[in-house]
Amino acid sequence: MRKIIVFIFLLASSAVAFAAVGCDLNDPDRDIARLFPGSSGYKTVYLSIKTLGGEQLLERVESRLGDKFQGLFETIDVPYTLYEVYKSKVIIGYVHGVNQKGDYGGIQVFLAMGTNGLIKSFYIQRLTSKAAKELRSKQFGAQFAGLSLKDFKDYSPVTGKINATSPLSSIKNPSPGSGKDFEHVLRAVKKNLILMDEFVYSKGAK
Amino acid sequence: MNIYSVAYKNLLRKKIRSSLTAGGIALSAWVLVTLLGFNRGYENGLNRDIDNLGFQVLLTAKGCPYEAATLMLKGGTGLRYIKEDMVKAVTANPEVEKVTPMLMQGVFDPNKGENGAVAAYLGVDALTFPEMKKYLEFKEGAWFKDNKAYEAVLGYEAAELEQREVGDKLLIPGINAEVTVVGVLKRSGTQDDGTIFLPIGTVQSLFSKKGQLTALGIKVKKDTDIDAFENRLYDLPDVQVVSLAQVKSTIMGLVASAKAIVMALAFIAVLIAMAGVINTILMSVMERTPEIGIIKSMGAMPLDVFKMIWTETAILCAAGGLAGIFLSLLTAKLSEAAIRHFLPYTPNGALIASDWRIAATALLVIIAGGLLSGLYPAWRASRVRPLEAIRTEGN
Numbered sequence: 117m118r119k120i121i122v123f124i125f126l127l128a129s130s131a132v133a134f135a136a137v138g139c140d141l142n143d144p145d146r147d148i149a150r151l152f153p154g155s156s157g158y159k160t161v162y163l164s165i166k167t168l169g170g171e172q173l174l175e176r177v178e179s180r181l182g183d184k185f186q187g188l189f190e191t192i193d194v195p196y197t198l199y200e201v202y203k204s205k206v207i208i209g210y211v212h213g214v215n216q217k218g219d220y221g222g223i224q225v226f227l228a229m230g231t232n233g234l235i236k237s238f239y240i241q242r243l244t245s246k247a248a249k250e251l252r253s254k255q256f257g258a259q260f261a262g263l264s265l266k267d268f269k270d271y272s273p274v275t276g277k278i279n280a281t282s283p284l285s286s287i288k289n290p291s292p293g294s295g296k297d298f299e300h301v302l303r304a305v306k307k308n309l310i311l312m313d314e315f316v317y318s319k320g321a322k
Numbered sequence: 323m324n325i326y327s328v329a330y331k332n333l334l335r336k337k338i339r340s341s342l343t344a345g346g347i348a349l350s351a352w353v354l355v356t357l358l359g360f361n362r363g364y365e366n367g368l369n370r371d372i373d374n375l376g377f378q379v380l381l382t383a384k385g386c387p388y389e390a391a392t393l394m395l396k397g398g399t400g401l402r403y404i405k406e407d408m409v410k411a412v413t414a415n416p417e418v419e420k421v422t423p424m425l426m427q428g429v430f431d432p433n434k435g436e437n438g439a440v441a442a443y444l445g446v447d448a449l450t451f452p453e454m455k456k457y458l459e460f461k462e463g464a465w466f467k468d469n470k471a472y473e474a475v476l477g478y479e480a481a482e483l484e485q486r487e488v489g490d491k492l493l494i495p496g497i498n499a500e501v502t503v504v505g506v507l508k509r510s511g512t513q514d515d516g517t518i519f520l521p522i523g524t525v526q527s528l529f530s531k532k533g534q535l536t537a538l539g540i541k542v543k544k545d546t547d548i549d550a551f552e553n554r555l556y557d558l559p560d561v562q563v564v565s566l567a568q569v570k571s572t573i574m575g576l577v578a579s580a581k582a583i584v585m586a587l588a589f590i591a592v593l594i595a596m597a598g599v600i601n602t603i604l605m606s607v608m609e610r611t612p613e614i615g616i617i618k619s620m621g622a623m624p625l626d627v628f629k630m631i632w633t634e635t636a637i638l639c640a641a642g643g644l645a646g647i648f649l650s651l652l653t654a655k656l657s658e659a660a661i662r663h664f665l666p667y668t669p670n671g672a673l674i675a676s677d678w679r680i681a682a683t684a685l686l687v688i689i690a691g692g693l694l695s696g697l698y699p700a701w702r703a704s705r706v707r708p709l710e711a712i713r714t715e716g717n
Contacts, residue, residue: 144434189485215485220493220500222485241435244484244493247434 139213140197142241147296151228151237152201152209159200166193173314175280180310183303187306189215189234191223196282198315201228209236212312216304219295220244233264248290251301259287265309273303280309296306325626329633330621342640343602343620347688350588350595351646354684359650359676361581363658368573368670371512377422377453377539378548380564381412381555398691403534404561412538417546422450422539423488425522427529441495445525454541458514463488463505464707469523475505477515484518492518499528513672519606529564592687594644596695603623603699604637615711624704631700632693639692646688 141147148158165173173190178184178258185191199211213226221244228237240252250256268282276299278284289298335676350608383402406423413421425445432438449545452458452465461481466473474492476484493500501520508517527533542551546564579586607614614627650657658673 147436187485189482217485219492222483225647240433243433244431244495245433246493246498248495252433254413 126205132133139198139226141211141213141226146202147226147239148199148211151211151239153228155201155203155208157202158211159202161198161200163196163198164193168315170294177307177310177314180304181273181307182271184232187217191218196310196311196315201232207231210312210316212307212308212315213241214304214311216300216307218243218245218300220246220297223297223300223304225301225308227260227305227308229312233287233313235305237265238305243297245297247294248295248297250290250294251297253290256290262303265306265313268302268306269285270307271302271306273299276302325630325633326637329637330632332606332610332630332634332709333637338564339602339605340638343598344638344645346598347595347639347692348646350591351359351643351684351688352650352653353588353646354677354687355647355650355680356654356674358680358684359654360657360661360672362680363671363673363675364577364669366675367575367671367673368577370671371669376457377420377541377611377620378566379540379542379555380566381408381538381540382392382562382564384537384560384562399506403531403536404538406533406535408535408538408558411553412540412555415551415554417542417551418540419543420450420454420541422454423522423535424451424537424539425525425529425531425534426536427525427531429494431495433495438487438683441518443520443525444493445520451519451539454539455514458510459508461506461508463503466521467500467502469521470527471521472499472501472524473504474501475507475519475520476503477517478509478520480518481506481517487537494528497528504563505663536577581618584585592691595688596691599635599638599692599695600699603631603696604702606634607631607703610703611706611711614706619708619712627706628704630699631703632696635692635696635700636689639689640685643685643692647684651676651681 130218136315142162144158148155152267165177171192174185194215196212196214200207201209201211209231210229211226213224216223216225220279222242223240223245224242226239226241227235228239230236238257240257245251246255263283269286270279270282276296284302291298330713381404381570383404409421409423412418423446426442427445428436429444431441434441448466448469448471461476461478465475476486476492481487481503484492488503489501492503501524507514511553520528522535526534536677542548552563552565555561618624618627629680654674654676661673
């Protein structure tokens with residue numbers, strides 16, 4: 117009988133397994149320590165476009181992105197989780213993730229960034245794609261290290277074209293012919309960088 | 323000036339003491355209302371969860387009725403199956419109203435999180451499953467019409483997590499099969515919110531499980547003797563019968579044990595509050611002995627004094643009780659979140675279902691307990707001898 121109860125508990129808890137719909141790290145303690153090996157702790161801050169600037173901010177973000185926020189998953193009230201990473205009492209960086217609609221499922225792209233706005237590391241937490249293995253490889257992710265928002269300035273998520281002179285031109289699609297998830301990942305990175313700029317780096321300037 | 327205003331003013335003379343005593347009563351009322359609300363909410367939630375499953379009896383392969391556990395531990399590889407022709411054998415029973423076959427399968431997706439995770443798919447019959455789960459409503463789209471279609475219906479949270487809308491493609495990792503999303507369900511508050519439904523024939527074909535099922539959901543006709551029906555189901559070869567009514571009673575049995583402990587704690591909280599009331603009122607009586615003597619010398623009868631002290635107790639308990647009830651209603655969501663955090667399994671929906679009946683019961687218990695506590699101090703006050711009391715003050 118106990119086993120039956122366990123069965124029912126598990127049946128019921130399958131809903132819980134899908135309950136975390138935001139873009140949080142699955143295991144922040146482990147992930148932050150991995151992304152920032154020298155860190156001593158982190159603080160979680162919850163933000164949304166609606167509370168920080170409303171329609172005006174949304175329009176600005178869309179304009180900078182060069183694409184409209186679409187569907188039910190990019191609305192003005194989507195909650196964003198920002199992890200402020202500390203060493204003693206000093207912030208040494210940030211970790212921030214965004215959801216992006218992919219060809220076959222949701223993509224969660226996290227960026228670990230320094231206080232200077234440069235990408236320290238890139239991490240796809242979740243991806244359902246025919247090119248999943250390639251896009252989640254360390255080699256692919258390593259290409260984003262050192263890039264910042266200005267490197268994405270000319271990138272248009274609508275056309276998906278990268279200028280030959282752009283620093284992004286060195287980032288190659290690791291699996292051409294496997295759909296558009298490479299472009300979706302680039303859009304997620306640009307969106308992430310813009311949001312980080314609005315939420316953190318240019319916050320005082322506005 | 324009537325007896326009530328005298329009692330009220332007496333309480334105001336020692337504001338801090340009265341407030342602390344009322345605070346103690348409020349806390350015990352808060353505990354009482356919250357626990358009574360929890361008992362009702364938990365039972366309602368459990369009933370709702372089981373009713374929402376749409377069937378009262380689940381038939382699975384003998385020895386492994388725990389698909390969900392097996393999927394989590396081993397993916398699809400450790401599951402045991404029953405034959406599809408079992409549907410006919412079960413449907414032949416006169417007690418059966420509807421039967422719906424299910425096939426659960428899982429694949430390990432290495433691209434979920436740091437270490438990968440199992441993605442589960444529930445194959446359901448396009449005809450019978452929607453009939454049995456009529457409470458499920460669509461946010462967009464509809465059920466698949468064909469049991470062999472490469473289509474999917476997503477629960478509300480599954481759709482949010484996978485960021486899928488009607489018309490989008492869904493990739494089943496591992497076997498690299500593509501299905502088209504044809505429906506997204508509204509939030510139902512059940513396990514269906516997190517489920518990805520595929521046509522049963524498609525799951526059988528994709529996972530090479532032709533003619534195999536993991537479970538049969540059985541809805542029986544009204545007034546059926548479920549126990550007798552279950553016993554007859556055991557005549558079928560190699561099956562395990564899971565009665566959800568039995569599961570419910572078992573869970574409620576476990577919950578009742580926990581409830582007994584919790585209610586004992588609530589009883590202790592009420593006892594402590596009563597001790598506080600006795601202490602406060604008795605202290606007040608002792609301090610006012612000369613004053614009570616004067617009242618009696620002016621013509622007050624023992625019953626008048628008794629009523630005055632008892633009324634003080636009643637006012638204190640009513641005020642504390644009402645404050646506690648108000649506090650419990652105010653913090654119900656917070657208490658619910660705390661309970662959900664600590665309990666391994668909680669049903670969906672409101673977990674603390676406090677209402678005016680529970681509030682009235684708690685208030686009655688608190689006031690009755692308070693009045694009981696006030697008996698001795700009131701009796702003692704009524705027994706004060708005027709001359710002795712006045713002489714004591716003189717000394």
